[in-house]
């Protein structure tokens with residue numbers, strides 16, 4: 001009988017953590033989700049992470065050859081230390097070493113968007129390509145670049161911060177310290193803020209969005225903007241067109257940098273569909289250098305939410 005290898009992966013998020021056991025093809029054999037409860041402290045979080053892996057191994061009855069952890073923040077990829085992760089309140093946490101000691105497994109720690117990029121490339125929509133970029137558009141915009149079958153990690157394992165490409169060098173301030181970043185124009189957060197501002201400035205034109213938000217402009221999110229656009233509201237459609245164009249301009253810059261054959265575009269906001277993606281594609285085609293971009297395909301992801309955990313598991317291979 002051929003012994004088939006399996007790997008453990010955990011996507012460690014600010015509010016929840018998802019653990020999986022996956023085979024070498026990225027097929028999920030078992031999974032468990034838990035709230036992160038970051039305010040209980042790093043020791044508690046790491047001990048519960050180890051507990052999830054132990055339970056899944058027992059459940060799956062498979063020998064596991066390694067553990068990959070996907071997390072936000074700046075990392076030391078050599079020893080798996082989380083240098084700083086704002087969403088967890090962590091500074092200099094020896095995540096990799098601690099889990100190695102607890103579980104007796106080799107542990108790889110990876111930036112979460114990069115792990116998702118690797119997962120989509122190896123086991124999802126990017127399967128079979130050599131050069132693939134993954135972009136996720138949700139509250140922020142993140143991403144990762146696979147080149148020649150290898151993830152571009154960078155010095156602090158943070159390469160692929162596509163959301164912080166400068167779109168307008170005189171633009172508004174971003175939380176990262178730069179101004180005019182892509183995610184200020186095209187993220188779900190940005191779309192919601194634009195909807196709130198536009199409806200407050202012109203309640204008649206923004207009526208459809210206001211009605212969906214119970215009459216309170218401050219409660220308008222990307223969801224209300226998308227729903228109003230679906231109903232044909234011209235203001236909502238205009239806002240999504242602006243966001244889509246910014247995203248298209250950003251993707252053209254990504255292609256100029258990385259020269260991929262495929263862009264996998266995921267995240268909640270990317271599900272808004274044609275009112276966002278149509279203008280995005282148009283702007284992308286208008287801006288991209290034809291020899292780099294004319295054959296690039298932009299496709300939805302296949303793995304969805306578990307992409308980070310699956311990618312982390314596959315990186316432990």
Ligand SMILES: [Zn+2]
Nearest residue numbers: 164174176181
């Ligand atoms: Zn920024």
